[in-house]
Each structure stands twice: as structure tokens, then as C-alpha cells.
Amino acid sequence: MLRIDSSAQPARRRFHRLGVLTATIGLLGSLSGCGLLGGSDDSAAEGNGPLEKSKIKVSIMPTIDVAPFHLANKNGYFKAEGLDVEIVNAPSGQASVTKLVNGEVDIAYGSYTPFFVVKSQGAADVRIIADASSAGPKSTMVVAMPSSTVKSVQDMAGKRVAITGRNTITDTLIKSVMKTNGVDFNGVQWVEFPFPEIAPALQRGDADAGFLTEPFITQASRTVGAVPVFDTAVGPTQDFPTAGYGTLGKFADENPKTAAAFQRVMQKATVEAADRSKIEPLLVEFAKVDPPTASQTGLLTFQSKLEAARLQRVPDILLEFGIISTKVSADDMIVKPAA
Incomplete structure (x- = not known):
């Protein structure tokens, strides 16, 4: 500090x-x-x-x-x-x-x-x-490949999650949604990539899920077939x-x-x-x-x-x-x- x-x-x-x-x-x-x-x-x-x-x-x-x-x-x-x-x-x-x-x-x-x-x-x-x-709704989301074991927020505990950096809004929003849903975020393995590299990291299997914002959400869907898992702007973090x-x-x-x-x-x-x-x-x-x-x-x-x-x-x-x-x-x- x-x-x-x-x-x-x-x-x-x-x-x-x-x-x-x-x-x-x-x-x-x-x-x-x-x-x-x-x-x-x-x-x-x-x-x-x-x-x-x-x-x-x-x-x-x-x-x-x-x-x-x-x-x-x-x-x-x-x-x-x-x-x-x-x-x-x-x-x-x-x-x-x-x-x-x-x-x-x-x-x-x-x-x-x-x-x-x-x-x-x-x-x-x-x-x-x-x-x-x-x-806004669905403008900041956690996404994953269709083959990933992460299908919902309940699957996030202990997983490798791609973010842009620790102790930023990116992991903070994820932690908030996990906490709201009673999921322990302490065991999450945070892996850091710039936004443009998160979709390729998911495709390679370097992460089980990743945080993206627009236009990367749309681009990830169009380029590697990533699918949305959950919106991070809900509940305590809505708007x-x-x-x-x-x-x-x-x-x-x-x-x-x-x-x-x-x-x-x-x-x-x-x-x-x-x-x-x-x-x-x-x-x-x-x-x-x-x-x-x-x-x-x-x-x-x-x-x-x-x-x-x-x-x-x-x-x-x-x-x-x-x-x-x-x-x-x-x-x-x-x-x-x-x-």
C-alpha cells in the first residue's frame, strides 16, 4: 500500500x-x-x-x-x-x-x-x-468456450479465470457476483491477459473462463465461438x-x-x-x-x-x-x- x-x-x-x-x-x-x-x-x-x-x-x-x-x-x-x-x-x-x-x-x-x-x-x-x-446489461460479462466446465457462476470456484489485472474492477465485479451467489472466490486462479488476448487464451485452454467487455464480447463470439456465462452487472453491481x-x-x-x-x-x-x-x-x-x-x-x-x-x-x-x-x-x- x-x-x-x-x-x-x-x-x-x-x-x-x-x-x-x-x-x-x-x-x-x-x-x-x-x-x-x-x-x-x-x-x-x-x-x-x-x-x-x-x-x-x-x-x-x-x-x-x-x-x-x-x-x-x-x-x-x-x-x-x-x-x-x-x-x-x-x-x-x-x-x-x-x-x-x-x-x-x-x-x-x-x-x-x-x-x-x-x-x-x-x-x-x-x-x-x-x-x-x-x-449496461450484458456489456461486462464472464465468457467461456462451449467445451469449458464453467457453465454458470456456480462453477467458478477454484477455476482459472482470465482478467486484465488483480485488484481491478474486472476481478472485483466477478467477486461481487460470486459472493452474491454464495460461491467462494478465494480459490479462483486469476490469470492476467490484455483484453484482446483473452479470447485466444480461452481457445488455447489457458483459462476456463474470462472477463470481457464490449466490443470484445461480440468479437470473442464471432472469432472463437465463446459463449456468455454470466453478466457481472447484476445485483449489487447492476448499472x-x-x-x-x-x-x-x-x-x-x-x-x-x-x-x-x-x-x-x-x-x-x-x-x-x-x-x-x-x-x-x-x-x-x-x-x-x-x-x-x-x-x-x-x-x-x-x-x-x-x-x-x-x-x-x-x-x-x-x-x-x-x-x-x-x-x-x-x-x-x-x-x-x-x-
Whole structure:
């Protein structure tokens, strides 16, 4: 666990925090590597609004969750609010959060796990500036090959289960469903693979089951014949918050109009993203999937407005399963919209 030595000199403390932070979130991984939706390096047109900071850098990842962000960028919503957005691509959630903490970007997209872990350990004053997604029905699932001995959640005890990383949302959601169904998860053999490699691992027999999100669920079905075993967004994890956009307290406090402009853009684009016909072309354009896969892909539930009670579910479940050791208030982390 990350521990801060209060007796250290300030410079040493900052170095220590950043070094341990990188290692900590590196272990966490991120559910936000779940989808395949890459970004463009093209910036939005120069804004002209009366903002404290018009030019901002935003790190994103190749995930379905950022579809509203791409929609806003393509439709000029950032420009209309006076924002000139430079997109910085990050290969993973830990990389995205590290860029934020290191001051390389102003806003970072990522799964909620690293944001809350960083906050719980006091490594950085992380704030949540906009929501992004929740796990929709059948958008986060455990799948297996038809020949696997895993046919239901009751068969999961002691099995080899492929996930992207230990103590992430991936194994946490699985543990929650197993616990709800009275199945002991302590004997599960967790094997780690990047999302694109989980389906091949199942086909080779390197795992008995695996956790996947879209579009990997659809791709696994189409490429190796994997079949769904159970939905991980049910019961206590139904509509579970999966990812959002974070910033640092310093940025939020010094740039309230800029933060509010970003929030307005994301809310507008999120409402528009409810029209699936506007999302599927983005999957083809950015995820490089074929139109049939895009049409069959189950989408996460896009979110934007920050609701403390809903987001509190994340640190609570992280605390329940020992991923964080201290209680964290989601409400204290939310960037409140400027008047």
C-alpha cells in the first residue's frame, strides 16, 4: 500500500508519491481498456470563450466509453464553448492517470478504480469532473468456450479465470457476483491477459473462463465461438459506474469556468449519444471493427452528470474487497458545476 512519510522533505515527498503512484496504478490496470475506440491527435478548433484556460489537454484511451467525447469533438461542441482541446492518447488507464498526476494533461479519462485508489492513498488531490459510463446489461460479462466446465457462476470456484489485472474492477465485479451467489472466490486462479488476448487464451485452454467487455464480447463470439456465462452487472453491481474523467484539485479550483464548459460539452454529447445510430459509425471509424460487429456490440450506459450517491458505490466496493484500506467520500471528489 502507498504510505507517505510526513517527515520527508517536500521534494522527496513528491518524488516518492509519484514513484509509488505509478507502481500502484500499474498494478491496478483499468476496466477502461475495455473497448476499442481510439482517439485522434487532431485538436478542436481554437476557442474564443471567456475561460480561464481555453487550451486544455485531455488524455483518453481506446474505449467505447469515450464515444460521446469523440462525438463532441467531431461536432464542434468544444469549440462552441471556447475550448481548444488537444487529445493525448494513453495506452492504458494507469498511463492516463499518471499523465494527469505528472501534469502532462489537464483532464484524464480512466476507470474509477485508479482515481479512488490514488485519492485513498493521498498521492494526489484527484477530482472527478465528469462521469462517462456505467455497466449496461450484458456489456461486462464472464465468457467461456462451449467445451469449458464453467457453465454458470456456480462453477467458478477454484477455476482459472482470465482478467486484465488483480485488484481491478474486472476481478472485483466477478467477486461481487460470486459472493452474491454464495460461491467462494478465494480459490479462483486469476490469470492476467490484455483484453484482446483473452479470447485466444480461452481457445488455447489457458483459462476456463474470462472477463470481457464490449466490443470484445461480440468479437470473442464471432472469432472463437465463446459463449456468455454470466453478466457481472447484476445485483449489487447492476448499472455499476465504470469510468469517468478526472482532474486535479488545483486545476478545478483555478479554472472553474473552464471546468464547467467541459462539463456542459460532455453532458450535451452524452444526451446525443443515446442515439445508437450516431455511435456505431464511431466504432467503425475509431475501433476499426466491421459494421456487423458494431451493430451487434452491446453498449455501456453513457453517463455525464455526477451523482455522489451513485459514484459512492465504487469506493465502497473497493473497500469491501480490500482494494483500498480507508473510506473515501465520492461527494468530496466531485467538481461542482460553476454558478
